[in-house]
Amino acid sequence: MKICLIGAGNLATQLGLALAEKGHQLVQVWSRTQKSASELASKLNCPYTTEISLISSDTDIYIVAISDTALASVLSQRNWNDTLVVHTAGSTPMSILAPYCNNYGVFYPFQTFTITKKVEFDQIPVCIEANSPRNLNVLKELAQSISQNIKFIDSDQRQQIHLAAVFACNFVNHFYAIGEELLREKGIDFEILKPLILETASKITSQSPASSQTGPASRNDSIVIDKHLSMLTNHPDLKNLYKQISERIIQSHK
Amino acid sequence: MKICLIGAGNLATQLGLALAEKGHQLVQVWSRTQKSASELASKLNCPYTTEISLISSDTDIYIVAISDTALASVLSQRNWNDTLVVHTAGSTPMSILAPYCNNYGVFYPFQTFTITKKVEFDQIPVCIEANSPRNLNVLKELAQSISQNIKFIDSDQRQQIHLAAVFACNFVNHFYAIGEELLREKGIDFEILKPLILETASKITSQSPASSQTGPASRNDSIVIDKHLSMLTNHPDLKNLYKQISERIIQSHK
Structure with a gap:
């Protein structure tokens, strides 16, 4: 899949590395700060931007891995059209995405991440949720490409x-x-x-x-x-x- | 070494098994309750008693692995002569043994023990302390027979x-x-x-x-x-x- 990463912190870094390792195409990294955007982009060997308006449209999915506090503000600054958008936050309901996207869900790898420590995703529970069976299926396939441990978990759980x-x-x-x-x-x-x-x-x-x-x-x-x-x-x-x-x-x- | 175990709980069980495995001779188990005494004795293939007066004198060391609250009471009920007596408690100073024994120390394997889960002692820090250099040396040799990680730690530490x-x-x-x-x-x-x-x-x-x-x-x-x-x-x-x-x-x- 073509994947655009919104965020370049601990989770974005480890998830990006795992997805790249499994052959997915990381098309772009966005981060508010140039330093973290460029550092992750160089690890993933892909372009980056710090401008929300310059985020690529040529992607199958946006994975938004930024702090809960920044989520709504970043999402509101761009038209996401029909592309699937997922967030990766534990305590933010999926419905926060509804005002901004037509196709959306949650992709929550349940693990603790630090930028410097590589994580084996193989056994990590990946909790997924989506606004339609079709989108859920896309997330299921994406999750299965990095882990054997997929869980269908709603926002409350x-x-x-x-x-x-x-x-x-x-x-x-x-x-x-x-x-x-x-x-x-x-x-x-x-x-x-x-x-x-x-x-x-x-x-x-x-x-x-x-x-x-x-x-x-x-x-x-x-x-x-x-x-x-x-x-x-x-x-x-x-x-x-x-x-x-x-x-x-x-x-x-x- | 000939070892007499006073106590048959989590620590006594795991320590006894580790010592037996390394070829030490477990001469006897004492416990207040018949059930735990007989269970550990059968694991160690040695005799047991529930009477303090019947604790064997034919041993090189007494390892007292009972609760901090029972320690003084059990120690006071017998004459330990010149045999080395050690307790295994974290928060009890070595000096608690002074009124009852001539040769004494502490043998504290720093790990969490449960009766049912076998523990590999090899890397466990064994904290030792004794009332004389000669006794410390005996404890050092005993500790080295089960672990590569020996620490000289005083009661305060x-x-x-x-x-x-x-x-x-x-x-x-x-x-x-x-x-x-x-x-x-x-x-x-x-x-x-x-x-x-x-x-x-x-x-x-x-x-x-x-x-x-x-x-x-x-x-x-x-x-x-x-x-x-x-x-x-x-x-x-x-x-x-x-x-x-x-x-x-x-x-x-x-």
Whole structure:
């Protein structure tokens, strides 16, 4: 397929690379900033523009991978005619595209992306939704060209999936960072936590996380919990989080 | 070495199996409950007892892997003579052993253990501490027989490591469970989150978590954050956590 990428951030970069690798023709990259547009275009070996009016019409699909806040503003500045337009946002309903396009949908690869880390798309769930069976079929074929894991997910479900991911991925990563910070205070290298972090994640492949909870709160070990709370006296925000999360774990083990 | 295991829980089980596999002689298992004592003893093909007075004296080391709350009570009920006694607890100082033993230390394999999931000890950090250089050397040799990753960690550092692990492992696992719970509410299988969870963990091997934070809070995307908060109206505790953690991420990205 001929694909025009609107956006050049983490998701646009990794998705663009995966699509190019599977033989799709990346016809153009648009980004508001010249630097990111040119960087991604050079990776994909295709032209780029920073002008919305100069976005190519010679494409089968526009994949709009920009921030939720910029979405409506960018979409409103151009006539998309009958070309299929999809956004890639977790928490934005498909209907946001309705005022601007005749053929539209959502193409949401459910993964965390960073510009510098290559991602294997093969097993990534790609959540798709479209305003017609014909458009859904186009998205299905596009998704199948990069992944074996296609999910038909409506806007309401996708929003919930995104919310679940904020807890299970974004907040989890922040808790890794908290661990790093606490170790640094005592001059201990973050390295020591890595096997534990990897094993904790790996456990979900064989056990439900609710049933495999470990740690002081799951044993309701008040001696250790109180000791940890006293160690967090200089971090009132962490002390608060520690209390609330431990309380949730204790309740869920009753 | 001849090893006597005091305790038969998650850690005792996995550590016992790893030590037996490396050719150590497990001489006996003690546990308060007959069921867990006999189950672990049968896995290790050794005798067991539930009587503290019947714990064998024919051993080179006692590895005490019981809850922090039970530690002092069990230790006080027997004369350990000059045999080396180690505990395996993260947040209990080595000095708790001083009133009961002449030779003592800490042997803390830094990993999350469940009875049913076999763990490869090879890369697990084993944190050791002892009351004399001679005892430390014994623990070093024992640790090296199961892992290539030995750390000399004092009680103060070990306590901090344990605290970091509560955030980066125990709380993380609870956040996986929250993700599972949120998906279940909309009839979505937890399966869809697994690639994301594994990738999020895998990223720490190549990037510092503080620098690879993604998600709405890292972009200060107030539209998505507000939408998520409104979706959590029926979960006031989760709404509270969402707010506090997002605020921490926003602050750390300023």
